[in-house]
Amino acid sequence: MSFMTPQQVLHFVADWAARALCQRRHRGAVTEDLEWVLLEACFDLLEFLVEEASAKEDWIRKRCQALSALIRLSSIPGCKKLLDIQEKVCQLGVISSPCDSNALYLLGNAQLAQYDEKPSSEEAQPSLHNAKLSFQASIHLENMPIKGSPPAELTSQNWWQKWKTSQDLKGQKRTPQVHTGKEVASAAISTKETSKGKEQVTSTSSRSRPTGRRGGGTTSGASSHTTVIPGASNTRAIISGGGNSKIVKPGATRTKAETTGVSHSKTLLPAGNNAKSRPTVAARGRPGAVLFTAAVTTSMEQAANHSGSVTPVEQSAPTDDSHDRPELPAGQASGHALVNSSSFRHRLGLARTLSRTKETLADAADLYREVIKMAPESLDAYTELAELLVKTDPLGAVDVYCQYPQKPSQEQSFDDAFIPGEIIHLLMRSEKYDDPRLPGHMISYGKVMGVGSLEKYITILEAKFKTNILKTVYAGIHNKSEDDEELRDFFRFKCWM
Incomplete structure (x- = not known):
């Protein structure tokens, strides 16, 4: 009677949990429990894969990337257990491919999340330092082969040193393998001293088998x-x-x-x-x-x-052991090594890490500007850089927001209205009512969110007698000219004329 292996059981559990999640229409406690089952099953399967002697690095790396994405997109509230699983998964991905810049980037995100969970704890500062090293390593490995020796930023991290020490201890405790089956065994040696000259005689004999078989060297009764x-x-x-x-x-x-x-x-x-x-x-x-x-x-x-x-001995031809060799990635099989690509996300992660300490705010701002040059459509770079500048240089934050490439007002969504709203808020707080950028962003914001969302700012501008700005904003929101008869009647009613 045969039983299923633990790996087979985990595969069934993960499959059933995924099917159940696809059938759930509403998120709740049951959905959260199913996600936990799926995550734990996939994590256990990943550990089994890593422990296999014939584990493939590319397969492990892809599994780690997929599981990291699953953790990031899950509806489970952030907790210590989830963060520990995420960090462990990223560590396994880095162990399998220590020169993969994307794996190091994911590890840096996990380490930064550990810091953000409890910034005042004892483990927070080491996590922040490791995150900084991981992001730096991912940047240094750009445009370099994905295979090679681990970078210095990785080998200096505590968790890597502990893993390396444990591997060395396992290698020392590992017993030598015993040759069995068809492997070559050492033959018996018998040494005799002869009476004449005392020379050594060494002999070996074949294993006794029944006579008369095919290939036997003797006949019946002969030896x-x-x-x-x-x-x-x-x-x-x-x-x-x-x-x-x-x-x-x-x-x-x-x-x-x-x-x-x-x-x-x-x-x-x-x-x-x-x-x-x-x-x-x-x-x-x-x-x-x-x-x-x-x-x-x-x-x-x-x-x-x-x-x-x-018969004379002939030199045996080399055997074809291609089936015993591990499969190489497509790039290596064709003679071209895979190369890490350059990405703005690596610099964005490092900028976020540097922004957590006051001593490195200037370096973080420089990295955010570099990200904006590399990826002008990255909204996070604009918002996070503006948050760094808003306390010390509000108008500098406005300049950052104004660099974002805005869509036409007809194509903007509620998310796109965030930046115009921030620009209006900063200019009004700085009392820059005559700034030429204010009317245009008020029009853009009002078209998406409605005129009612500008009521607070309209009241302030009325109190400051900025009626010309108000007329321009109302005409722009309604796509009409200021000389339109209906608008003129409205302006008279509001006493703006």
């Missing part, structure tokens, strides 16, 4: 004997079987009986030695051989075709 004649480099072995003997150079040729390991041989000492012969057994899958020469094997087909004869 082959291998006699080693000690001497200098021209030492030879006399192989006899069934009354026939042949002289073979050690390590150069082999008989069929030796190749298949069927015969049972004994080591014979030279004449004049009274020591008894000692049978030795060779490892399965390898025949006996004279051990002071290089072991050279021949194919089974050659031994079968030339039974009982001596």
